[in-house]
Amino acid sequence: KDAEKRTVTEDGRLMLEKAEKDRIETVWDRYAAQTPQCGYCEMGLSCRICNMGPCRIDPFGEGPRQGVCGADADIIVARNLGRMVAAGAAAHSDHGRDLVEVLAAVAEGKAPGYGIADPDKLKRVAAEYGIETEGKPPHAVAGALADAMMGDFGSRRKELSMVRRAPAKRRELWRKTGIMPRGIDRETSEMMHRTHMGVDNGWQSLLLHALRNALSDGWGGSMIATEVSDILFGTPKPSANTVNVGVLKADQVNIIVHGHNPVVSEMLLQACQSPDIIDLAKAKGAAGINLAGLCCTGNELLMRHGIPMAGNHLMTELVIATGAVDMMLVDYQCIMPSLGKTASCYHTLMISTSDKARFPGMTHREFHPENARDLARDLVKEAVENFGRRGRVYIPVEPVPSLGGFSVEAILGALGGTPDPLLDAVKDGRIRGAAGVVGCNNPKIKHDYGHITLTRQLIENDILVLDTGCAAIANAKAGFKVAEAAEYAGPGLKAVCSALGIPPVLHMGSCVDNVRILLLASALADSLGCDISDLPVAGSAPEWYSEKAVSIGAYFVASGVYTVLGPMPPITGSMNVVKLLTEGLNDVVGAGFAVEPDPEKAGILIRRHIESKRKQLGL
Ligand code: BF8
Ligand code: SF4
Structure with a gap:
């Protein structure tokens, strides 16, 4: 069928x-x-x-070999790829900037409902920015930090602030190669400039700038998004949650948040928890209010509050088809423009919330730091009113339990404050290495097959898996994220997981939270006194679709992490570009891409890579 x-x-x-x-x-x-x-x-x-x-360009060499301007296949392919990176970096970084705006509003007392949930982290990050924190109230520190972070975005000429977190050898390499990122917007803007007709027509220099642009996302925009989210809403700690469509409740008001930015979803959570609104729901005949997530904004809530997760990218339409969603609120990114139409077949109220993201068939109710708390309350009340308009509901499965919340801080905490126990396990071979399994769904690949198959093979072979985004949701649904899932792991990884009481697959968050993987890799490299590219680690995006995933892949590789993509990116028209990305980059940044749509084979590539890195380290 x-x-x-x-x-x-x-x-x-x-x-x-x-x-x-x-x-x-x-x-x-x-x-x-x-x-x-x-x-x-x-x-x-x-x-x-x-x-x-x-x-x-005619790939068979019979028709035109150049565009009207004279651009050949190499130039056209490199320009197109560069623009994908620029769009992805822009999306992540604009999301990061929105959080900095909220941080600034909190500092000014103009964001009722928001606050500083992790003052210690605020201090730590502020200190990295050279901000004096002693004796200053958190709000003053927050204001200074927001200003300093804003300075990371525009025309900054100096190196980005957060790159200091990368191993010294890596930074030296970026300087030497000319890909050290400067201002976040600057690199994106320069990518758009270089790809305008008649500017950069060196396919190599275009691709190098694409790496710099991606680094401005990974060590800039995304990193700011994650760090400021932790400061505002709390740094994740391991907590239990449940996943799949079964998290919807037939007898409760179901509200779904979908998108990426926790700025809206955190306020929704507060509103859903207010006793007066819960009483209202009960008065309307519901047993309570059930807030659940989709995609990355769901991951943000899951990581920090254990909020249940209804599904990933390809599940977003299907979740509405349960008929059990009383309201869905979206912010931005990965929200299919089809959703409004899907919802029109049910009673579901569809609400768009961001000034920069509109959708057909949705009602637009714009969130800003000043009005967010009140608007969230109004909307939850409207969802409660809508509960009575439901038709028949279909919730065909029971939810699967899962564990989330593995921030770097939480992982180091579980290890007793240092990465040493993890390194010891890697050194003595109980754990062969670690791999990030990240990214999207794509209808070109059987939904979740890539994530689950690859992850299973990796843990069976004693490779610790760190996941984020839609991949993380797939793996949670597969049951890989409970302590008992250590059973699926090879003997070494199983022993380590059982001793620590952790699953063999660690949920590290949303897509901007891929920076948590970068930071963990940096901590490991620093402990070993080596570069990230020396570590027995790898990245993969088995079902990627989005431009953001292109940027993520590029900053992983530029940071020294070998990365295997599932679906082929649009580059096969230029063998020069393909060769540079899959081979040549090894000589430039010490890592490269591979493309392998079959996750079984991708697993073998990753294992081979990890074993070769172990050998080089003498392990
Ligand atoms: O940022 S994994 S489909 S939801 S792009 Fe989108 Fe891809 Fe999912 Fe999150 Ni990430
Ligand atoms: Fe054609 Fe213009 Fe592209 Fe050149 S830049 S290949 S002329 S569309």
């Missing part, structure tokens, strides 16, 4: 069948309608950067 070809998850399959019965069109149907997709575009060989075009 079709549903079985589309997803490996039980709730996904059952919901796909329900959607079909309800005649709901899904992302898979639209993907099928798009196939075969344009071969020029798949290879990165089409260009519509200027109005002399659009142009395409």
